[in-house]
Amino acid sequence: MSHDLRHRVGDENIALFGGDEDADLTAVRVAIYLEDALAITLPPRLLDAAHLGTPEALATTLDGLLGPA
Amino acid sequence: MCGVCGVYSPAERPDGGLVTRMMGALSHRGPDGSGLFRDERVALGHTRLAIIDTAHGVQPMCNEDGRVWVTFNGEIFNYVELAAQLRDRGHTFRTHSDTEVIVHAWEEWGPGCFERFNGQWALAIWDRRTDRLVLSRDRFGVRPLYYTRAGRRLLFASEVKALYVDPAVSRALDPVGLDQVLTFWSVVAPRTVFAGVSQVPPGSYVVVEQGTETLHSYWEPTFPAAGAEPQQDLATNVEELREQVVEATRLRFLRSDVPVGAYLSGGIDSAVTASAIAAYTDAELHTFSLRFADDEFDEGGFQGLMAKRLGTVHRDIVVTERDIADVFPDVVWHAENPLLRTAPAPMFLLSRLVRDSGFKVVVTGEGSDEVLAGYDIFREAKVRAFWARDPESPSRARAVELLYPWMRRSPNQAPAFAKSFFGRNLDPGDPALSHRPRWDSTATLKSMLTPGARAEVSSADDLVAGMPAASASWDPLARAQWLEMTTLLPGYILASQGDRMLMGNSVEGRFPFLDRNVAALASRFPARQKILGLDEKHLLKRAFEDLLPREIVDRPKQPYRAPDAASFFAGGSPDWLDDVTSPGAVVDAGVFSPVIVDRLLDKCRRNGGRGISNTDNMRLVAILSVQLLHRQLVAGGRTALAEPPAPVAVFDSLDPTTPDVPSIDHYEVRT
Structure with missing residues (x-):
């Protein structure tokens, strides 16, 4: 299941980054997507740029949520 | 695209003159010609905007033996494929129109034909084999279809103004319909804003027989369970x-x-x-x-x-x-x-x-x-x-x-x-988490209604419950x-x-x-x-x-979007505005509180319609449109055309000179 979810998120997240808003707002955009895709509610500590604001941060966060790729 | 209308009259011969006048009211929907069919129980009318098989697609149209008739507004886009299937099953076609496909599809599949249609339609089928009149509308409601009762008769038409041609049809606004509009921005079928007038809901058909009508659904929007969508890639x-x-x-x-x-x-x-x-x-x-x-x-x-x-x-x-x-x-x-x-x-x-x-x-x-x-x-x-x-x-x-x-x-x-x-x-x-803000803000407009125009309903709760x-x-x-x-x-x-x-x-x-x-x-x-x-x-x-x-x-x-209040006040008001919003006109319509109308109009005049809040813009357009609706349709202040577009093709089976087995060549054409 984790592999499927990771695959799904990997394919689809390409459109999430690259906006002109600040990184924390990008993190909110990513969080909206991620909660839809994984049917979860993210804990408050993850809703920031350090965890979701860049593709690299998202990858690390997904490792924590789904286990390493 | 066209206009359709007709009368189901089980107790007396249908009035062909009435249906002809109804066709006149639908002239704008089909200026290229019109047609009338009549027998002992039903009269069907049609005004035509000729688009497919412009030479032969005259309506109302019948099957090979004249026992199934249709009047049709719209397009069946997969008619070529359906016609091929029907030919394979022995049906004979006289035209290349999608209308004729409907007739044969009804013969072959009955109400199951609607699921096979890919298109946009409002139509009436008169099946003389079973004495049933069927009114059907496409999945999303692209084409309109209204009906009402006048005594034992049932009248139907593409537009309400054609129903109102019959003086026996009472005219009034419907408080529940108004409540829906002042919640959702629109009525919810089968309701309309006109008392006693219904519309065939999208994806549905109505069967009229022996004086009663029953509503059937053949389609409605549906979705898979969340997470179980079959198309994930x-x-x-x-x-x-x-x-x-x-x-x-x-x-x-x-x-x-x-x-x-x-x-x-x-x-x-x-x-x-x-x-x-x-x-x-x-x-x-x-x-x-x-x-x-x-x-x-x-x-x-x-x-x-x-x-x-x-x-x-x-x-x-x-x-x-x-x-x-x-x-x-x-x-x-x-x-x-x-x-x-x-x-x-x-x-x-x-x-x-x-x-x-x-x-x-x-x-x-x-x-x-x-x-x-x-x-x-x-x-x-x-x-x-x-x-x-x-x-x-x-x-x-x-x-x-x-x-x-x-x-x-x-x-x-x-x-x-x-x-x-x-x-x-x-x-x-x-x-309805998604729609509550819109519904709540729109519903504030109901405070303008007079007690007589208010309905003791909760349109939002009723919709959610359904x-x-x-x-x-x-x-x-x-x-x-x-x-x-x-x-x-x-x-x-x-x-x-x-x-x-x-x-x-x-x-x-x-x-x-x-x-x-x-x-x-x-x-x-x-x-x-x-x-x-x-x-x-x-x-x-x-x-x-x-x-x-x-x-x-x-x-x-x-x-x-388009400019709202500014359209009516920025450059001076149009002549009609003072007339339909005068205190007398507002009282006559009985929908809105005259004091509130007066206050809002004053505000708009002072500002030239600019800088008006979103809600006040909606209030103003609601007032103007309802007042016009009342003036033109309910009070009968505007008269629809009486004459249908020429040429008028008539197949009147009550006329003794009309042949028993009709064909498209047997229409009497009046110019």
């Missing part, structure tokens, strides 16, 4: 969506015996359909656009960009505030609904441009926002749901800032307002789509702003995004792909990004 979904949209557009462009044009709004939907035509056909494409003198509403830059890229023969019309005011009474006459925005008025002027340019069919992008999730209300709902999971979270509250970057008076510029607006009623378990049981398992986006497809799409987008504004100038609209196969495919996509993050219509953008300029793909969605 994004790349495959993009590819299949493109194939289906291209095919739907090709069908709607090529299946016509008269030239077909296309609208270009400046947004992605019409850009996709026009591009599909240009890329997959060799025909010269004529495009039509609506522009505004006011830059706030104008999308001319994007329209021009698209027209240039496609190399179309392009025409546009620039609409001023005064144009809207001048045409508004005609708009209400054709819309036959209260309006909360003036947006239908420019659409009426655009279809006039189409007609004046020699076209009577256009392909447009309507339906994409509902089927593929383009509306801001869907994005708002995602933000509200995201926020509702932890209302105290400052990070979640910031999601509001991702909405509406285009809006001049954006909630982003007033965070306190935005958070108040979007943060209200945050109940994650509410099936949601399909399975919707509890749907994704919240799917529930929001269902609500939109049940209210605003058929009741406003396709009616007041669609069919009525097109047919007012005898122009047929065709909507590829409401194709049966496109809609079915889209319903199988996961919600997260339709709006990816907050990127609306994400799959559509991906599917056609190679055909469209980046400026069109990347631009934030701009809802179509």
Whole structure:
């Protein structure tokens, strides 16, 4: 299941980054997507740029949520 | 595209003269000719806008032995394929029209034929074998169909004004219908705003027999359970969506015996359909656009960009505030609904441009926002749901800032307002979480109603209670789509702003995004792909990004709007306004409190209609449209044409000279 979810998120997240808003707002955009895709509610500590604001941060966060790729 | 009407009269011979006058009231829907059929129990009328088999498609039309008759408004786009199936089963065709396919399809499959039709229709079938009259309407309600009772008779017609031709039909506004409009912006079928008048709901048919009518549904919007969508792969979904949209557009462009044009709004939907035509056909494409003198509403830059890229023969019309005011009474006459925005008025002027340019069919992008999730209300709902999971979270509250970057008076510029607006009623378990802010703000208009015009109902609660049981398992986006497809799409987008504004100038609209196969495919996509993050219509953008300029793909969605109060007050008021809003006229209509009307008009006059709040704009347009509706239709202040368009083809089986076995050659043609 984790592999499927990771695959799904990997394919689809390409459109999430690259906006002109600040990184924390990008993190909110990513969080909206991620909660839809994984049917979860993210804990408050993850809703920031350090965890979701860049593709690299998202990858690390997904490792924590789904286990390493 | 056409007008249909008729009478079911079980106790006495139907009045052919009445139906002829009803046809006259529908002249604008079919100026190319008209037809009447009559027997002992039923009279069917038709006014024709000749588009397919223009030489032979005279209606009403019958089967081989004259025992099944149809009067039909619309198009069955897969009629070629259905005709082949029916020929294989032994049916003989005399024309190349889609109308004749309906007759034989009914003989072969009965009500099951409606599920096989891919199209847009409102029709009546008179089956003399079973003494049943059947009224049917397409899946999404593209074409209108109303009916009412007058004693033991049942009358039906494409428009209410044709029903009102019969003096036995009582005329009054319906408080429950008004309550619906002042909640959802539209009525919910089968309700109308006219007391005693019903409409056939989209995806339904009504069987009339032995004096009773029963309603049956053959289709309604449905979605898989959240997480169980069968189409999970994004790349495959993009590819299949493109194939289906291209095919739907090709069908709607090529299946016509008269030239077909296309609208270009400046947004992605019409850009996709026009591009599909240009890329997959060799025909010269004529495009039509609506522009505004006011830059706030104008999308001319994007329209021009698209027209240039496609190399179309392009025409546009620039609409001023005064144009809207001048045409508004005609708009209400054709819309036959209260309006909360003036947006239908420019659409009426655009279809006039189409007609004046020699076209009577256009392909447009309507339906994409509902089927593929383009509306801001869907994005708002995602933000509200995201926020509702932890209302105290400052990070979640910031999601509001991702909405509406285009809006001049954006909630982003007033965070306190935005958070108040979007943060209200945050109940994650509410099936209508998406629509509560709109419904609540619209419902404030009910405070203008007189006691006699108020209904003791809760339209919102009634609608939610009627949601399909399975919707509890749907994704919240799917529930929001269902609500939109049940209210605003058929009741406003396709009616007041669609069919009525097109047919007012005898122009047929065709909507590829409401194709049966496109809609079915889209319903199988996961919600997260339709709006990816907050990127609306994400799959559509991906599917056609190679055909469209980046400026069109990347631009934030701009809802179509027109100036409201300013249209009626900025440059002086039109002559009709004082007349329909005079204290006497307001009292006569009995809908709105005269004091409130007077106060609002004073406010608008003082400001020239500018700087008026969103709610006051809606209040004003509601007052003007309802007053006009009452004046023109309920009080009978405007008379429809009495004579149907010539030539009139008549098949009257009560006339002893009429042959027993009719053929299309046996019509008596009156010019």
